[in-house]
Amino acid sequence: xxxxxxxxxxxxxxxxxxxxxxxxxxxxxxxxxxxxxxxxxxxxxxxxxxxxxxxxxxxxxxxxxxxxxxxxxxxxxxxxxxxxxxxxxxxxxxxxxxxxxxxxxxxxxxxxxxxxxxxxxxxxxxxxxxxxxxxxxxxxxxxxxxxxxxxxxxxxxxxxxxxxxxxxxxxxxxxxx
Numbered sequence: 001x002x003x004x005x006x007x008x009x010x011x012x013x014x015x016x017x018x019x020x021x022x023x024x025x026x027x028x029x030x031x032x033x034x035x036x037x038x039x040x041x042x043x044x045x046x047x048x049x050x051x052x053x054x055x056x057x058x059x060x061x062x063x064x065x066x067x068x069x070x071x072x073x074x075x076x077x078x079x080x081x082x083x084x085x086x087x088x089x090x091x092x093x094x095x096x097x098x099x100x101x102x103x104x105x106x107x108x109x110x111x112x113x114x115x116x117x118x119x120x121x122x123x124x125x126x127x128x129x130x131x132x133x134x135x136x137x138x139x140x141x142x143x144x145x146x147x148x149x150x151x152x153x154x155x156x157x158x159x160x161x162x163x164x165x166x167x168x169x170x171x172x173x174x175x176x177x
Contacts, residue, residue: 001050002039006030008053015060048078055084064088 006026013022029035038045051074058066067088074081090101 001046002035005035005046005050005053008050008057011057012053012060015057044078048074048081051077052081052084056087059087059091 006029009029010022010026013019013025015022051070055067055070055074058064058070068085071081071085071087074084
């Protein structure tokens with residue numbers, strides 16, 4: 001399934017940008033240490049990534065039935081792939097709505113993680129997800145510098161690369177990153 005993921009990655013890059021980008025994306029995935037480490041073990045991450053990529057590829061090539069079949073296969077493999085089934089809805093949104101959606105998601109997650117220390121959920125199926133998100137306290141931030149810098153880096157990269165990628169005016173070399 002790892003080799004299939006490489007092939008599907010090529011087709012996604014080819015459809016979205018250019019065949020050279022597809023080759024570069026597949027090459028980067030082929031030499032990615034995490035992908036190789038997971039690929040040689042018997043884990044459910046390999047099939048879920050394959051089915052997610054395959055469903056996205058089918059959506060890009062306007063094969064809606066195949067998209068839902070492979071999306072359901074991804075969800076049945078690992079339940080965390082459930083949001084892939086909402087991609088057709090999100091593809092119809094305007095760029096302004098995407099920006100507002102990102103802002104709303106970031107604010108909601110920050111509020112949930114920040115308020116977590118004041119409200120304790122016990123029991124029920126949501127307890128697992130509730131305890132999954134956890135922020136270190138502000139007094140422990142100096143001991144965990146990577147946590148702070150990782151968040152700051154992600155936000156800055158999103159601000160720097162979101163506009164050029166949306167307009168598709170990047171040279172193909174930079175799209176692989």
